[in-house]
Amino acid sequence: MINECVYTTIEYYPKSFNDESINVAFVFHNATQGKLFFIRAKNKKRVMSFDDEMTANEYDMIMDTFETFIKRPFEITLFNQTNNIVFDSNYLKSLNNFFLNEFKFSKISKINSENVEQDMNDLLKLVLYYDFEKKDRLKPDVIEKILKRNIYQQLSYKNMEFDVDYLVNDFGYGEQIKVDFKIGDTYIKILNLKANAYTLKINTAKTWAFNKSYFDKKNKKLVFAITTEPVTDPEKTYIDILRSTNAEIYYMDQIMDILN
Numbered sequence: 001m002i003n004e005c006v007y008t009t010i011e012y013y014p015k016s017f018n019d020e021s022i023n024v025a026f027v028f029h030n031a032t033q034g035k036l037f038f039i040r041a042k043n044k045k046r047v048m049s050f051d052d053e054m055t056a057n058e059y060d061m062i063m064d065t066f067e068t069f070i071k072r073p074f075e076i077t078l079f080n081q082t083n084n085i086v087f088d089s090n091y092l093k094s095l096n097n098f099f100l101n102e103f104k105f106s107k108i109s110k111i112n113s114e115n116v117e118q119d120m121n122d123l124l125k126l127v128l129y130y131d132f133e134k135k136d137r138l139k140p141d142v143i144e145k146i147l148k149r150n151i152y153q154q155l156s157y158k159n160m161e162f163d164v165d166y167l168v169n170d171f172g173y174g175e176q177i178k179v180d181f182k183i184g185d186t187y188i189k190i191l192n193l194k195a196n197a198y199t200l201k202i203n204t205a206k207t208w209a210f211n212k213s214y215f216d217k218k219n220k221k222l223v224f225a226i227t228t229e230p231v232t233d234p235e236k237t238y239i240d241i242l243r244s245t246n247a248e249i250y251y252m253d254q255i256m257d258i259l260n
Helices: 044-050 056-074 116-127 140-157 198-217 233-243 252-259
Strands: 003-012 022-030 035-040 103-105 109-113 163-168 177-183 186-191 221-226 248-250
Touching: 003 116, 022 044, 022 056, 022 116, 035 056, 044 056, 109 116, 109 140, 116 140, 116 252, 140 177, 140 186, 140 252, 186 198, 198 221, 198 233, 221 252, 233 248, 248 252
Parallel strands: 186 221, 221 248
Antiparallel strands: 003 022, 003 103, 003 109, 022 035, 163 177, 177 186
């Protein structure tokens, strides 16, 4: 059974003068079954270190308020029976205007899931990556597989013609270039910010920045699907190198934009 699911994260921007933020909650709505899940970040120390003016009690109160507000239509009581809004895939979008100041919704994304529990848990471990102990975090290769599976599911659901693990042989000056997906004249390469040490990470970015020149010369479109948004300085440098080529870059919650 295909379930239409919608998800977003709540991002906290403690300072109005910069764009630095931290993910503090994950909201997942299974519109097909009328179920909503609100999972807050449990690593309060990380939130406190991000904003040393917020206390743990204040954080708990804010999260309690958000959870109650978002989940209210899903609470079945004697006076509030389930209504059609819980099956409306635009429900989270209707709340977007309530989260515009220090706390904001990230991009609201839709996926069509055959295994809701697996997809929800995978997304949770991605968006709240640093909320987990190191031993419980997703391994780099697993992160990449999750993103690849997500793209594959969406392409299949849209009945699009595509190739997986495609080898480009005709314009790499004798060098084979492996991409993850080919859709017509659009090629998608998944790049993993969590993989490799600093030097290898930067070299990988340089390699793909150079590879993009091959595609540009042939008027082919090479886009990069990035496993997670950059957090550390090396990860930000990685993205800066790719952006120097005017590359199109998409993160997990923007995957559907590649396919539109």
